[in-house]
Amino acid sequence: MDQNTMRFQPVEVFLETTTFQVSPGGAVTVAFRAANRTSREDYFEITTRGIPTTWVMTDLPVIHLDPGEMREASLTIRPPAGMSGASGVASVVIQVTSQADPTRSGEAVFDLYVEEQAATEPNQAQPVSDQTQTVPSSAPAAQPRSGLFRTD
Numbered sequence: 214m215d216q217n218t219m220r221f222q223p224v225e226v227f228l229e230t231t232t233f234q235v236s237p238g239g240a241v242t243v244a245f246r247a248a249n250r251t252s253r254e255d256y257f258e259i260t261t262r263g264i265p266t267t268w269v270m271t272d273l274p275v276i277h278l279d280p281g282e283m284r285e286a287s288l289t290i291r292p293p294a295g296m297s298g299a300s301g302v303a304s305v306v307i308q309v310t311s312q313a314d315p316t317r318s319g320e321a322v323f324d325l326y327v328e329e330q331a332a333t334e335p336n337q338a339q340p341v342s343d344q345t346q347t348v349p350s351s352a353p354a355a356q357p358r359s360g361l362f363r364t365d
Contacts, residue, residue: 222250223249223311223319224257225247225319226307226308226319226320227247227248227321228243229244231321231323231324233326234325235292235326235327235328236329237296237329238292239291239292240290241289242288243288243289243290244285244286245286245287245288245307246285247319248283249279249282252280253280254278254279255311255314256278257276257310257312259286259309260308261305263305263306263325264290264305268293271286271288272288272289290305292327301326302327303325304322305323306322
């Protein structure tokens, strides 16, 4: 396969921005789109890696997608208050996986900066760049860049 040939991805995940910033006790909403590129309808589970699961709330933990359908979804990340001195950055992975066939999945990766004074108003956070990124499901899993955020 040459450099100009793209491998078929049965599930794709798109982000409008790939860098987010939040303070402990604050929240940031990460909007994304999931696309079913297969010829079968399916239910897809939305999961994250790279930060503790207790920080993450999804509006829809499972979504239904018809063949060729793209749907918007979001998740909210809330690092707990009281993480004094726990600033850092983590690579966070959003994964969308078929419930019928877990080998059909897609991922997108973004950087989450957790900083004491990240937001200008309490409980307000915002993305800090405008880029779109799609990571094929065959890409290696992102690893947290800091040991500050335990994921177990």
